[in-house]
Amino acid sequence: MQNSGSLFHAFLTEHHCLPQVMAYYFKQWQGFNMPFHRHDAVEIMYTIQGYCDIEIQTLPTQTESVSLKKGEFIIMDANVSHRLIVDEAAPCRMLNVEFRFTQQKGVFPSIHQLAAEDKLLATLLEVKSPYLVLRDPDEVYHIMKSLVLELDKAAAKSETMVQLLIAQLLIRIARLRQEAASSGMAQSEWYVKQSMDYLHQNYDRDIQVKDIAGVVNLHPGYLQRIFKSLTGQTLMAYLTVIRMEKAKMLLLETDVPISEICDYIGVGSRQYFHMLFKDYTDLTPTEYRKSMDTSKWEYPEKSWDF
Template identity: 80%
Template sequence: MLFPAHLTEPHGHPHVMAYYFKQWQGFHMPFHRHDAIEIMYTIQGVCDIEVQTEPAQTQSVRLKKGEFIVIDANVSHRLMVDEALPCRMLNVEFRLMEQKGVFPSIQQLASEDKFLASLMEVQTPFLVLRDPDEVYHIMKSLVLELDKAATKSETMVQLLFAQLLIRIARLRQEAMAGGLAQSEWYVKQSMDYLHQNYDRDIQVKDIAGAVNLHPGYLQRIFKTVTGQTLMGYLTVIRMEKAKMLLLETDVPISEISDYIGVGSRQYFHLLFKDYTSLTPTEFRNSMNKQHMDYPQES
């Protein structure tokens, strides 16, 4: 079991024991075990992991770029790297330990997140998952924070670790559901790109370049999976952001087009009215009136 119950009750918090980036080449590690859970992430190349699941049974796992393995504490394992296929990894080893403080324990976080709760109950000595780059960025942020020594924030460490475990839990859920078909994976990557870059001038070729697909092919699979065009989906993102800015901020209407990546103010007004049936001014005024008309607590 990856997270034994006695480690998660009642106040188990992650405590990092070791972490490091390492380039491996022509290396054969002896079997070893330790009392910490280990995450081994392949940044580049190919890494072979052998795990002893039973006294006389060994399973081999080949990790390619963007894949990682979570190995339970006290499970014997070793790393094997071929001379001709070097491998760069990021490793984090941690225990769940009782810790006083205001940050929620892993058990408390799991009570609020069903996927994390499910991960806590995994009955397996190891778990292998493919990452669309999210786990790596969280791990990298975590180890950079841990390296800050005198300025390190324990709250930031706990926040990043909670984010890491929840992200792993969600990836596991996707894998259990059969995983994403290749086309669906490209669509998800395209959506992520649009959500991160909607404030810029984006063309289909930019999205296709970000996911390494031909623009025409990406447009076809995106429409098949979502029922929308890439530019149609981008417009929805932009209009929803505009609604939020109009409702929740004092950003002048004349500047909102720049915030959402629509260079022309006139074009933004046309898009917004087509999307909401109101002009930006009418939308902001109507929302302000609703707030004023809402009954106030006495």
Template identity: 80%
Template sequence: MLESASLFSSLMTQTNGHPHVMAYYFKQWQGFDMPFHRHDATEIMYTIQGYCEVEIQTRPSHTEKVALKKGEFIIINANVPHRLIVDAANPCRMLNVEFRFTSNKGVFPSIQQLAAEDKLLISLLESEAPYLVLRDGDEVYHIMKSLVLELDKAANRSDLMVQLLITQLLIRIARLWRETLNSGELQSERYVKISMEYLHQNYDRDIQVKDIAGAVNLHPGYLQRIFKSLTGQTLMAYLTVIRMEKAKMLLLETDVPISEICDYIGVGSRQYFHMLFKDYTGLTPTDFRKSMHAEKRNYPERS
């Protein structure tokens, strides 16, 4: 059973607590399939290089899979079961920081006091989500790296600097989260949009799913899933629609020989083009051109 439905426990905004880093590390992962696990610390997993997948159990018997590529990170709430998956052929270098909220010490303001002064921070802390995925413009990474380097100083470490850095990290994440929400575009929708643009620009070439996935830097299987989920079509089915619509335009508006149209739209075989076109329109390319031209001639011109 999951112990919390929100990204952070609401208790942290009601007590004089402050974030305390429990663990932090750089790690190069390759060919790794982690079992599901949970811990009582909120975790930030930042992808420095490569590609990985994270599975999160958001409800009993329900898991969600998130793909992370360079410059993206995930925040997972404490006690939420999750696991990391890294393909052997695609290594992934990550920076992880785990923290929980403890009793406030020293002169640094509590998280409650800070949240009272920053509406975006309080919105992040009260977010009703077991995890968040965001894309960074390097600012979050640099703050995380500075935090880790300060923590590594051991005896020479400044606890005040640590508190400043982790507070800065949370505030920056809160702003980035709000910017993402205001954009009105989910990450998966952005991947699908870029994939569509790639297909419209390259339909005349021999395209495979791996080429499209490479253009958006995602695993082919994951891209296939989100594309089908959001459009109701596979990538190849969408490409076929583009090609057939281009073929219709060429047949109707140009004198390009039918034998050459397959080359214009990236279909290598004339026979295969004829089969695709008839499946799509119910007519052969020749019959389509004749019928459309006949329709044009019979359509009365406006005076």
């Protein structure tokens, strides 16, 4: 059976194949104009910092240009002619991974078998475009980084872990594609959603508005305005809700001492935590733990229905 470099090809749904990483690297580019080239492998080019342009030759006489900024990536099918362009004044740091598909060996599910169980992955494999450009809320980058670190272990690497990570990577990309196609989300709504996601993942840390704004690459004042406009809350008020709901869960479902809960939820002092909790519930933490033994806690929604 022949091997295939293509992701968007019926070959993968007709044969049992596993992905095999051919190349992977971090690279900082500056003032670079790459000549057009192609390779028999799927390539994911992820922009970690800065921005770049990629020109894709879709037809012999037709070229399309794509701009990638921080947190965006392109997945390019095999044998698609393309080149990278990076401005001299603005360096761009990227993470690239290239992989092909080989005949299945061992017991790990093939791409065909995974697609049979995951409809979005099956839909991704049916894409007719030579490339896809997607915005990443950090999941894809962390999977790619974990994959690279595992591959770097050389003889000590686990092939099972490599296959698990590539499967996770492809399924995550398939979900991002579906979300991008179905949401029609406005740019400001995307910034708000990313801010919410960041707060849900980092509520236990000391967070300021400037930290959130830095994550989504916006001016703090502008982010505050669009967040309040779309949610009716300030960023810090939303963070307080997350922290207080987490505190309620810890009081009800765990034996964590009340004196330590402020450390679990990122509130600087016990006294300040008690003040916030009393304002939020009309009870002190001690009163809440004693009186709410059988109560259910409700966690705030992670994102809004835009």
